[in-house]
Amino acid sequence: MHYKYPVVSAFLRRPLIPVVHNNKYYRFQQKNMLSTTSTFTKERVCLIGSGNWGSVVCKIIGQNVLKHSNQFEPEVRLWVFEELFNGEKLTTLINREQENPKYLPGHKLGPNIKATPDLLEACQDATVLVFVLPHQFVPSVCDKMTGHIASNAKAISLIKGLEINAEGVTLFSEEISRRLGINVASLSGANIANEVAEEKFCETTIGCKGEEKEGEMFFNLFNTPYFRVNVIRDSAGVELCGALKNVVAVGAGLSDGLGYGSNTKAAIVRRGLLEMRKFGQTFFGDVVQTETFFESCGVADLLTTCMGGRNRKVSEAFIKTGKPIDVLEKELLNGQKLQGTLTAKEVNEFLTARNMVKDFPLFTTVYRIIYQGLEPEAIVRDI
Numbered sequence: 001m002h003y004k005y006p007v008v009s010a011f012l013r014r015p016l017i018p019v020v021h022n023n024k025y026y027r028f029q030q031k032n033m034l035s036t037t038s039t040f041t042k043e044r045v046c047l048i049g050s051g052n053w054g055s056v057v058c059k060i061i062g063q064n065v066l067k068h069s070n071q072f073e074p075e076v077r078l079w080v081f082e083e084l085f086n087g088e089k090l091t092t093l094i095n096r097e098q099e100n101p102k103y104l105p106g107h108k109l110g111p112n113i114k115a116t117p118d119l120l121e122a123c124q125d126a127t128v129l130v131f132v133l134p135h136q137f138v139p140s141v142c143d144k145m146t147g148h149i150a151s152n153a154k155a156i157s158l159i160k161g162l163e164i165n166a167e168g169v170t171l172f173s174e175e176i177s178r179r180l181g182i183n184v185a186s187l188s189g190a191n192i193a194n195e196v197a198e199e200k201f202c203e204t205t206i207g208c209k210g211e212e213k214e215g216e217m218f219f220n221l222f223n224t225p226y227f228r229v230n231v232i233r234d235s236a237g238v239e240l241c242g243a244l245k246n247v248v249a250v251g252a253g254l255s256d257g258l259g260y261g262s263n264t265k266a267a268i269v270r271r272g273l274l275e276m277r278k279f280g281q282t283f284f285g286d287v288v289q290t291e292t293f294f295e296s297c298g299v300a301d302l303l304t305t306c307m308g309g310r311n312r313k314v315s316e317a318f319i320k321t322g323k324p325i326d327v328l329e330k331e332l333l334n335g336q337k338l339q340g341t342l343t344a345k346e347v348n349e350f351l352t353a354r355n356m357v358k359d360f361p362l363f364t365t366v367y368r369i370i371y372q373g374l375e376p377e378a379i380v381r382d383i
């Protein structure tokens, strides 16, 4: 669905039910309702994407399907964009070593993970599709999947980005839903992949506007004692936060590169949060709830990404080295992808088409520094 400002789809405009809380799901698990339903068939899970975050999530899901064996099939399929690593196919290595040596070295994914380079084989018969790809690859991947997925499939998007251009802004959950004709929830939070892989405690937010049992299923699929899930109804807000905080993190990295201190970064974070909320209010209206910005997907993710994320790191190096972003992405990230600089460009195109760049000074200044050669000091002067 394409949202052409100020029109927001009727689907998303329907009233949102307040936060559905975890304890509800804990009670549900204890009742073990699913095992008493005679017609119940187990969910078969497939991950679309196997980068840094994709691999961590794969490990979590691999353990949870075994834990909830009455609800899920034990095998988890992992679609891998095939490449060579040290002269061997990545899929071969993942299946043999139970580890993704390129994107998550040092962490076992589990014996029940089956990696495949064949997208259609991976998603064949899958009833739960977990999209965890850099956002720029989603359209081409969905095109290949169209017409090849199970009729009862549902999906969840862990992608942090927006499908956005001069014409309109589309959430990836909506884009995947439109292309594949299935319900798509969203998951986003303060979740730097390597820390989650080490099982350091964090929280995350799932936005699910479908039936309650769907929220419960996603809760069981992702929740662990160290990866604490909260399920809310505001799927659009969850996704919007995850995409826009990356632009703010680029600003934080520029500030770090200039040697400005914690106070300056805090100012950028505060301005960024305000622009994120304003973007939601302006282009999505009451569909995006203010409370969502206080969930893990909101202020918490903004903070962690501005302190320890890849967008921050590469933007700092942009100032310190003077090299172009795409060169630094290759040099510093070993195949991992940046989302924030691309999103800054896409957001700017969208705002320019509406003559609204002045209403979002931080987003605009980040764009101008990265793409138009504006002096970096503008990151404080022009916001």
Ligand SMILES: NC(=O)C1=CN([C@@H]2O[C@H](COP(=O)(O)OP(=O)(O)OC[C@H]3O[C@@H](n4cnc5c(N)ncnc54)[C@H](O)[C@@H]3O)[C@@H](O)[C@H]2O)C=CC1
Pocket: 049, 050, 051, 052, 053, 054, 055, 080, 081, 082, 103, 132, 133, 134, 135, 137, 141, 158, 159, 160, 161, 191, 192, 193, 194, 335, 336, 337, 338, 339
């Ligand atoms: N890494 C992190 O700490 C977190 C990332 N995310 C989000 O999750 C999403 C996926 O991120 P990561 O798993 O970290 O990926 P990544 O940044 O490690 O990206 C590399 C992935 O892209 C794949 N790829 C390269 N070219 C491709 C192509 N042409 N078509 C399809 N795939 C291709 C690579 O095979 C690899 O799996 C992003 O939107 C990111 O913002 C969310 C939370 C944490």
Ligand SMILES: O=C(CO)COP(=O)(O)O
Pocket: 160, 189, 190, 191, 192, 193, 246, 249, 301, 304, 305, 308, 309, 310, 311, 312, 338, 339
């Ligand atoms: O989304 C993230 C943490 O929640 C990761 O952010 P980066 O892509 O900047 O590393």
